[in-house]
Each structure stands twice: as structure tokens, then as C-alpha cells.
Amino acid sequence: MELTASVLAAPTTPADEARVLVVLPSLGTSVAALWQQAASAFAAVSPETTVIGIDLPGHGRSTPITVPPETSVAPRITMSDLAEAVLSTLDRVLPDVVAPGTPVDLAGDSIGGATAMQLALDHADRFGRIAVFCTGAKIGEATAWEERAQTVATSGTPTQIIGSAQRWFGEGFMDREPEASAALLHSLQDADRFSYASLCYALADFDVRERLPEITRPVLAVAGSEDQPTPATKLAEIANAVPGALLEVIEGAAHLVPAEAPAVTAGLLHDFFGGKGLGAGAGGTAAAGGSAGADGAAGAAALPTASGPREASRDEVREAGMTVRREVLSDAHVDRANAKVDDFTSDFQDLITRYAWGEIWTRPGLDRRMRSAITLTAMIAGGHEAELAMHVKAALRNGLTRDEIKEVLLQSAIYCSVPSANTAFSVASQALAEVDAEANADDPSES
Structure with a gap:
């Protein structure tokens, strides 16, 4: 070479x-x-x-x-x-x-x-x-x-x-x-x-x-x-x-x-x-559009580390969580969720963003593909069908292939139950069909 x-x-x-x-x-x-x-x-x-x-x-x-x-x-x-x-x-x-x-x-x-x-x-x-x-x-x-x-x-x-x-x-x-x-x-x-x-x-x-x-x-x-x-x-x-x-x-x-x-x-x-x-x-x-001179890089701030953003402020944790949440679930999904927030649900949405996304999904110990596979299994085991559909789409964005999603569902039939997997296949099939429909709608050559 x-x-x-x-x-x-x-x-x-x-x-x-x-x-x-x-x-x-x-x-x-x-x-x-x-x-x-x-x-x-x-x-x-x-x-x-x-x-x-x-x-x-x-x-x-x-x-x-x-x-x-x-x-x-x-x-x-x-x-x-x-x-x-x-x-x-x-x-x-x-x-x-x-x-x-x-x-x-x-x-x-x-x-x-x-x-x-x-x-x-x-x-x-x-x-x-x-x-x-x-x-x-x-x-x-x-x-x-x-x-x-x-x-x-x-x-x-x-x-x-x-x-x-x-x-x-x-x-x-x-x-x-x-x-x-x-x-x-x-x-x-x-x-x-x-x-x-x-x-x-x-x-x-x-x-x-x-x-x-x-x-x-x-x-x-x-x-x-x-x-x-x-x-x-x-x-x-x-x-x-x-x-x-x-x-x-x-x-x-x-x-x-x-x-x-x-x-x-x-x-x-x-x-x-x-x-x-x-x-x-x-x-x-x-x-990216700024500059860093001889006296140091511009705009220093605390960032997530291997243990999550433990030293960051509450707002910084929330910001890191919102970034990951948008990357995994899509801007459209998060915007729809935020549009429904009211005084009664705002604290719960803040909790999700800071702890689920800001503390857990930012950790480097597992990549996002692995985290998606784990989350799919958890949704199947818990019978959370609406969340399962959302995370099937998220799994695709995180790099899982359709065959890999299928394998997760098949394994859940053994460890969660066949009825749970049966429901999961139905939910996942519908979610994947929606992904295809959205793709075709965005691409005129496919219509």
C-alpha cells in the first residue's frame, strides 16, 4: 500500500x-x-x-x-x-x-x-x-x-x-x-x-x-x-x-x-x-461561521461528556436533550409535540427532554443504533403501541435497517411473548408504510 x-x-x-x-x-x-x-x-x-x-x-x-x-x-x-x-x-x-x-x-x-x-x-x-x-x-x-x-x-x-x-x-x-x-x-x-x-x-x-x-x-x-x-x-x-x-x-x-x-x-x-x-x-x-484566534477558541461552554452532561446547568442539559430529541424523532414530530404543550403538560415535557434525551440519549456508552434497538424492545414489552410506531421511524433515522428492525421484533416474540410481537409487527408495518408514503410525497419521481 x-x-x-x-x-x-x-x-x-x-x-x-x-x-x-x-x-x-x-x-x-x-x-x-x-x-x-x-x-x-x-x-x-x-x-x-x-x-x-x-x-x-x-x-x-x-x-x-x-x-x-x-x-x-x-x-x-x-x-x-x-x-x-x-x-x-x-x-x-x-x-x-x-x-x-x-x-x-x-x-x-x-x-x-x-x-x-x-x-x-x-x-x-x-x-x-x-x-x-x-x-x-x-x-x-x-x-x-x-x-x-x-x-x-x-x-x-x-x-x-x-x-x-x-x-x-x-x-x-x-x-x-x-x-x-x-x-x-x-x-x-x-x-x-x-x-x-x-x-x-x-x-x-x-x-x-x-x-x-x-x-x-x-x-x-x-x-x-x-x-x-x-x-x-x-x-x-x-x-x-x-x-x-x-x-x-x-x-x-x-x-x-x-x-x-x-x-x-x-x-x-x-x-x-x-x-x-x-x-x-x-x-x-x-x-462554524466564526473564528478562533491565538488567544483561544470562541464561545466556550460546557458540553456532554462520557457520563452525560452532569456538570452542565439545567438549561444546558435541556438544550442538549432537545438537540438529540430532534435528531432522533425529527423536527416535525417535536414541533407537533411542543405545539400541544400547555400549563398542565409543560413540566412533563421538560422532564422528558432533560432526563430521557439530555441525560440518557447523550451518553456515549451505546450508539444510537443500539439505543433504538433497546427502546423498541422496551416499547414491545410494555405494550406501548403509539410510542413503538414513533420509535420504529426513529430507528430508521438512527441507522437500523428494516431487516434489523424485523430481527428485533422476532426476538421479542421469544422474550416478550408472541402476542406482543404480533401487535408489534402490525404497528411497525404501518409505521414503515407511512415512512414510504412520506418519501414518495417528497419525491415526485416516485409518484
Whole structure:
């Protein structure tokens, strides 16, 4: 596996304390499309630093992973394989760029962040500070990555464009930045299908949650407030487990923070690599449309952590709960519920938002797919048919497939009772039919 490195920003002033920042992209993106704007902004505040980007195999300028002729199966690789390929690339290019012994810092988004954590575990002595964006110690479920790998190996990366456009960007970004979003989606379309599939296999097997306390390098974990694949709780899990790590959340950004908020990214990295504290220390926020300067990130505030937002105020817990409630149940559902609130029911609605959604659903110990499966089972066991219909639709939004929902209902027949499962299948079938009807109503091509 041979990767290609590019200099995204060269030093503009001589410096006795020269440094190197290596940046790694997310699955489906080229390093230039994802990191170039942030690298240029970083160079403006850190002119002594060389920024080197390394493309994933089969992405951007890197050559594809070798596969046998006429194959339809991608080879399996691991995150350790990818980390070793990054290290080998650095060994090859660094002597041509900087003097021996120059400190090397590391930043990566999504699978790039996962690779950075793997390098921190396997080769800590090679790096200084490490920033991980929009990632997790475990990302998604193995079965979903396996399915995606097979789909892409067979049908190509264009099958992922619609879904990625929905997952990658915060609300309004594609309208505000059409060139940047188009470049990112084009890099996905141009990515080699077998290389992309092999990286899916690496993500399927990746899980370093138990090893996070072993990371000895200073770590900054950065989340996008609207990120669905790796929500802020995933980054909080990292920040809470790695000794001394910092957490920052970029408001309004989703899964590609370096592209969505390049100026904020540059400011955070400048502060972090300069050894300064960020925002509120272990928990801060900055706006995607704002800036973070040399004195710290903008808009620091307390955020949910691995134990839920225990240190947050009542209003902050409620706000975090309302955000998750809207993401899981949909804006339309929550707006309908709020419209019915009166003096008699307002305290109950506040209780639900703060405790069910603000304290429980924000916890990183289980991902939303697992929480949906548990909730479906609880609704079946309790005979709560109206709530079951609502949570069937929520389960789809949280990433459960229809087949997985069916399996939950089938298992409930054994552990809850056949009559309960019989009712559940009827309720779920109606809920799924409503989802289909709503989709067809939104898409004229289906009518």
C-alpha cells in the first residue's frame, strides 16, 4: 500500500522552531479537498510550519490498492496497516522537506482521526501533539461497514454520493460553499472502489476504546455539533479516556469540520500545537461561521461528556436533550409535540427532554443504533403501541435497517411473548408504510 504526500502549506518565514503538521483525510475525500483551506489558514498564523497532507489509498493522488484482475472482492486491511503506510510515507518524504529531528504533529478527520489514534498507540515516539476530528475509538457497526464495502466493490463509489452529501455537511453548507462541497463529492466519485471498500473493512474491525488510556501524547478531540456518523459524544469518549485530552465542539458543522470551518480549525490547531488551553479547557464550543484566534477558541461552554452532561446547568442539559430529541424523532414530530404543550403538560415535557434525551440519549456508552434497538424492545414489552410506531421511524433515522428492525421484533416474540410481537409487527408495518408514503410525497419521481 503506497500513499502519496503533498505539501499543502510551506513555511513563509525562517524559524528556529520549525515544525511539521501532517493531516489525514476522511473516507471518500482527497486530502486537498478536505484540508487545503484549513492548511492555508493555519499557515497564516503559523508561518514556521510545513503542512503535509497524505491521501488515502485510491483517493486523491494515492495509487489504488492492488487487486487481482477481474475480481469483485476488495482485500481486507486493518487500521494498523493504514497507520504503517502513513508512517512509511513520512519516512520517505520528510527528509526532502525538513531537517532531521523536526517535531511532527498530526491531525486527521474521521478515518484519518482513527489512523492518528492508531499511530499514537503504536508509534507515540514519532509524534508530538495529535488532533482528531469527527471520529471515534469505534465508528459505526461492523455489519454496516461490511455491507457498504460489498456495495462499493460491486457498484462503485457513486452509490455513496447521496448518503455522503447528507452526512458530511451541516445545514446550509452546500448552498454557502458550492465549490468546496462539489470538490469533496467529486473526490468521492473519483475514489477507487476497491480501495474504498478495503477502508470500510478497516473501519469494521477498528475498536480501540479499551486502549484509549494508553495514549500518552497530548490529544485534542474536535466534533461537529451536527455530525451524525460521529456525534460529539464519540469525541467526548476520547477526551474523557485519554489523559489530559481536550474537547471542542464546532457549532453548525457536521462530519467534515476542516472543510466546513477552516478558520476555526486553523485557530484551534494553532492554539493546541502551541501548547495553549482551548476554550473552557476540557469542553468548549466554537461556531462554524466564526473564528478562533491565538488567544483561544470562541464561545466556550460546557458540553456532554462520557457520563452525560452532569456538570452542565439545567438549561444546558435541556438544550442538549432537545438537540438529540430532534435528531432522533425529527423536527416535525417535536414541533407537533411542543405545539400541544400547555400549563398542565409543560413540566412533563421538560422532564422528558432533560432526563430521557439530555441525560440518557447523550451518553456515549451505546450508539444510537443500539439505543433504538433497546427502546423498541422496551416499547414491545410494555405494550406501548403509539410510542413503538414513533420509535420504529426513529430507528430508521438512527441507522437500523428494516431487516434489523424485523430481527428485533422476532426476538421479542421469544422474550416478550408472541402476542406482543404480533401487535408489534402490525404497528411497525404501518409505521414503515407511512415512512414510504412520506418519501414518495417528497419525491415526485416516485409518484
